[in-house]
Amino acid sequence: MNRSRLHALVACGLLAGALTSIAAPSGSGQSADAVVAGVLMPAWLERQGSRQELTAGIALQNRDRLLTGTNARVEVRLRDGSVLRLAADTHCELNALGVREPEVFTAAIDVPQGAVRFTTGHLAHSLRQRAVNLRVGTLTASVRGTDLWGTADGAGDRICLLEGRITLLQPDRDARQVSEAGSCYLAAKDGSPAVLQTVTAAQLAWSAAQTAMPPAAAAANQAETATASRPARMARTARRGSWSVEVAAVDGEAEALSIHDRARAAGYGVRIRPLPAAGGGYRYALRLGPLSSEEEAAALAAEIGNALPAAPLSLVRN
Incomplete structure (x- = not known):
């Protein structure tokens, strides 16, 4: 039993190495709704009840769940040109992922734990508009064109606007329009209304750095993509x-x-x-x-x- 399994793993490893050499990670994901652009391990993909290690080039599907471990980072590029970055110790669920008529990209990104940065990009040629919601803990940002960061931890849930504008939603509360960079909303765990805080550019930069891919890892991912x-x-x-x-x-x-x-x-x-x-x-x-x-x-x-x-x-x- 061990010998058969070992031989299968060796064969799979050799095949994976060959495929990495000849197939571009983005090639299989050009028409995918989301593709993993970079990974700093350890990170996992949960799909239909099974878990596997997460690697660059994987095309993601609706209802996929991404998990990152200690010191990990993950970068995902969405079909509309947006970029999703996950920090260490983060759980992220991808829902409502797809293209709806007429040419609208949709996604409901749920981050019940950890830190995330979401930056919109130029819409793909095949799309006219996007309808994307990012939920961080109990806070939801309706995204149009913007750059935002959020975290959900023991202290509460936060969404901070780095650039652009969002509509902020909280259960049983009125929607709030947010357009001032540096605006951070904190929702305490006791369910009280979100409190507006204004943070400095340095604080925003520190927050954004928690989701950034380290330079060495980013260079490696780019080199691997170019090589492939x-x-x-x-x-x-x-x-x-x-x-x-x-x-x-x-x-x-x-x-x-x-x-x-x-x-x-x-x-x-x-x-x-x-x-x-x-x-x-x-x-x-x-x-x-x-x-x-x-x-x-x-x-x-x-x-x-x-x-x-x-x-x-x-x-x-x-």
Whole structure:
């Protein structure tokens, strides 16, 4: 049983690597309503009762649920050109996702926990308008053209306007029109009316930074997208010299599967790679990558070390 499962995982890992080399992440998602543009692990996708690790290039569907772990970031590009950014320890549900007549993009984005930034973009050529609602905790912003940030935590629910205008809704309260940048509404957990607060540009910048993709991770995502959009031969050349984090290299199949399952459960999409052993047979390396630089691999290794303290981590060059 272990051998059959191990062989299946190895085959899937090899196939995934090949597909990453020749298929642009956005290629399969050009007509998708939402596509994952970048991920700083650990992060997961829940769909129809099952959970999988979240990776760049995945086309998202209506009713998908995104979850981020400690220090994670996720960036999603919607069909209307808008960008959704999730901070660490955030839950996000995508509802009413699609295009309705006449050429209207719709989405109801629900963030019951964590921090989110939503920035509208230019409408796609196939669309005329959008109808997007962003709910953060108990507060809902009806979005037209704007840039806003929100968070839901133990202190309450907040929506802050960075630019543009929104209509703010709260259960059993009158709607409020908000158009002044720096306006933040705080709804306490006791259900009292939202209180208007005005924050400084520095405070807004700090808030927005909580959802921003770190520069190294953003560069890696861009490089991966650019590499994947080239012909297969060029893609393979571009990927040479990249780095991976080796979570472990073990002799036994059962041990390899155990580490694989622990890493995947923690949100790290490791792949099993068989390596010839000195005395014959194979050892099994569990690796995460490729990554664009040694520095990025080292940072990821430190993060994985906290999630999987027993794993003997090392950096390897592909």
